[in-house]
Amino acid sequence: MEVRNGEPFQCPTGNQPQALGERAEGMETPIQVVLRVRPMNQAELRRGEQSVLHCSGPRTLRVSPLGGGQDVAFHFSVVMDGARTQDEVFQGSGVQRLVELALRGFSCTAFTFGQTGSGKTYTLTGPSPQGEGETVPPSLTGLMQRSFACLLDKVQNVGTPITLSASYLEIYNEQVRDLLSQRPHHHLPVRWNKTRGFYVEKLKAVKFGTFEEVMELLLEGLRRRRSSAHSLNEVSSRSHALFTIHIQCPVGCPSRPKEQTFGKLCFVDLAGSEKVAATCSRGELMLEASNINRSLLALGHCISLLLDPRQKKNHIPYRDSKLTRLLADSLGGSGITLMVACVSPSAQSLPETLNTLRYASRAQRVTTRAMPKDPLGPQRLGLEEEIQQLRQENLMLKQMLEQPLGHRERKNISFGAAGTVPRKRSKSWFNSLMNSTGASSALPAAVSDALLSISAVPPCSAPAQYLQGTAKLRPAMCCLPSVLVTATNSVSCAMPHALVLSSVRTRGEKAHSFQDICPPRFFQSCLHCMYLVPKPRPHGRWRFPALRSRPKPLPHHQALTSRSTL
Numbered sequence: 362m363e364v365r366n367g368e369p370f371q372c373p374t375g376n377q378p379q380a381l382g383e384r385a386e387g388m389e390t391p392i393q394v395v396l397r398v399r400p401m402n403q404a405e406l407r408r409g410e411q412s413v414l415h416c417s418g419p420r421t422l423r424v425s426p427l428g429g430g431q432d433v434a435f436h437f438s439v440v441m442d443g444a445r446t447q448d449e450v451f452q453g454s455g456v457q458r459l460v461e462l463a464l465r466g467f468s469c470t471a472f473t474f475g476q477t478g479s480g481k482t483y484t485l486t487g488p489s490p491q492g493e494g495e496t497v498p499p500s501l502t503g504l505m506q507r508s509f510a511c512l513l514d515k516v517q518n519v520g521t522p523i524t525l526s527a528s529y530l531e532i533y534n535e536q537v538r539d540l541l542s543q544r545p546h547h548h549l550p551v552r553w554n555k556t557r558g559f560y561v562e563k564l565k566a567v568k569f570g571t572f573e574e575v576m577e578l579l580l581e582g583l584r585r586r587r588s589s590a591h592s593l594n595e596v597s598s599r600s601h602a603l604f605t606i607h608i609q610c611p612v613g614c615p616s617r618p619k620e621q622t623f624g625k626l627c628f629v630d631l632a633g634s635e636k637v638a639a640t641c642s643r644g645e646l647m648l649e650a651s652n653i654n655r656s657l658l659a660l661g662h663c664i665s666l667l668l669d670p671r672q673k674k675n676h677i678p679y680r681d682s683k684l685t686r687l688l689a690d691s692l693g694g695s696g697i698t699l700m701v702a703c704v705s706p707s708a709q710s711l712p713e714t715l716n717t718l719r720y721a722s723r724a725q726r727v728t729t730r731a732m733p734k735d736p737l738g739p740q741r742l743g744l745e746e747e748i749q750q751l752r753q754e755n756l757m758l759k760q761m762l763e764q765p766l767g768h769r770e771r772k773n774i775s776f777g778a779a780g781t782v783p784r785k786r787s788k789s790w791f792n793s794l795m796n797s798t799g800a801s802s803a804l805p806a807a808v809s810d811a812l813l814s815i816s817a818v819p820p821c822s823a824p825a826q827y828l829q830g831t832a833k834l835r836p837a838m839c840c841l842p843s844v845l846v847t848a849t850n851s852v853s854c855a856m857p858h859a860l861v862l863s864s865v866r867t868r869g870e871k872a873h874s875f876q877d878i879c880p881p882r883f884f885q886s887c888l889h890c891m892y893l894v895p896k897p898r899p900h901g902r903w904r905f906p907a908l909r910s911r912p913k914p915l916p917h918h919q920a921l922t923s924r925s926t927l
């Protein structure tokens with residue numbers, strides 16, 4: 362197809378990117394890249410510039426350098442020429458699919474990337490309003506306004522109440538500012554935690570329910586966003602802007618119908634890369650340009666490393682810039698990402714255009730593992746563990762109650778059906794153990810006679826030796842309360858603030874790991890005294906150190922005295 366100077370490109374309408382979120386959850390999903398070529402602008406036409414970009418299919422762009430150099434072909438999910446309208450870009454880019462996936466609880470990101478003046482802001486929000494109070498004509502609105510309308514339409518049809526809120530921030534000169542705040546110049550810190558990953562502390566999130574409300578938020582942020590004029594763009598964005606919609610859905614997706622979902626739809630308008638010489642930037646403009654270029658370089662570096670599977674497993678330097686921190690999940694995490702690469706068709710911009718095309722080609726080889734967001738994440742796991750412990754404890758107490766009274770008087774208790782000391786012992790478990798055996802903090806450091814039999818453990822043939830007193834344990838432990846699991850299948854309780862498990866048998870044999878305490882075979886072959894001193898942890902759970910380490914034998918000659926058991 363011949364491309365003449367200034368004429369729009371002819372190219373079949375792009376198809377929807379196919380792989381976007383169509384793979385199973387947790388599968389590697391590549392970043393989708395849509396390429397948009399803007400039409401020649403007035404300045405380029407006046408200069409009589411040649412167009413160097415040719416669409417040769419719905420997914421292929423050919424670059425024909427002036428002067429007869431060899432054509433270079435680039436392939437993307439969709440290629441859109443300069444004749445594509447805003448609506449065609451919306452229909453063909455796959456953003457609608459992102460909206461659906463965000464509603465199902467996925468974290469979705471659409472970002473525009475390209476040289477300054479290549480049409481990134483135009484693609485996301487349409488042309489900048491001509492005057493105060495002017496609005497963008499509906500036919501020219503960008504991906505964001507169309508996605509808002511699409512989202513609100515879908516929300517209405519879902520039938521269940523869905524909570525929507527929006528936040529809007531910019532990264533200007535490596536500082537994060539809240540564009541919805543009355544104090545936009547106040548810098549916000551970027552933090553990290555296990556549950557949320559990277560996030561901006563104290564960022565305002567405003568609830569909305571209608572198209573007008575969300576548009577009000579967008580316009581408020583756009584008014585505050587930093588922009589300036591330079592030789593390549595009269596309204597050039599001087600910051601990276603992230604508009605995020607948080608979608609809280611009380612009823613989850615079909616695969617998790619009973620769970621809440623917390624989807625996210627984020628639009629990122631990156632500031633354009635620029636050659637300072639070409640934009641004639643000075644002073645503040647130059648400082649802004651160098652910060653923009655530096656953060657885009659960090660982004661490119663992360664993308665390059667993400668392409669290497671070995672590097673991906675090791676370390677990706679997301680912390681190199683605020684931008685890469687905030688895009689970490691979209692690039693290498695559990696999000697679904699769409700990149701719209703914007704380029705100018707002019708020959709003068711060719712070096713920058715080639716950079717963008719190479720950058721975009723690399724980006725589309727990056728994969729994420731799309732997973733719906735579970736904000737409870739680790740918390741939920743912790744709760745499940747706790748429930749498990751409480752169940753065990755409950756069972757143990759029930760069994761205690763079922764014991765004949767005589768046994769209880771002798772303070773014999775069972776440790777549950779499996780006959781094991783629970784692996785993870787909660788403080789409440791320990792306390793109830795202490796209470797049930799009558800041990801209290803007032804007891805002296807000597808071992809009480811409370812004997813706790815462990816059910817389901819076969820009678821032990823070990824020698825009739827067992828620990829008689831904590832006073833004879835290592836000095837460090839003397840001050841610790843202890844429960845002694847002895848070779849006689851008994852557990853003796855003393856001071857109630859910590860737990861010592863130990864077992865004794867003849868000398869000369871090998872010591873067993875703590876894990877051996879649990880299965881019955883331990884009690885037939887336990888040799889040395891084994892003890893584990895749990896450390897109280899902040900949330901009331903206790904951790905047993907040396908769970909797998911070799912137990913240290915107690916000094917038998919000092920600590921043990923021969924005594925018949927039971």
Ligand SMILES: Nc1ncnc2c1ncn2[C@@H]1O[C@H](COP(=O)(O)OP(=O)(O)OP(=O)(O)O)[C@@H](O)[C@H]1O
Pocket residue numbers: 398399400402443475476477478479480481482483484487488489594596597598599631632633634703
């Ligand atoms: N597809 C398009 N059709 C018509 N005009 C366009 C198109 N794309 C961009 N423009 C115009 O080109 C100019 C530059 O576009 P825009 O501001 O979106 O570029 P940008 O990539 O966001 O630049 P910067 O990085 O400097 O902010 C604007 O006047 C915009 O209206």
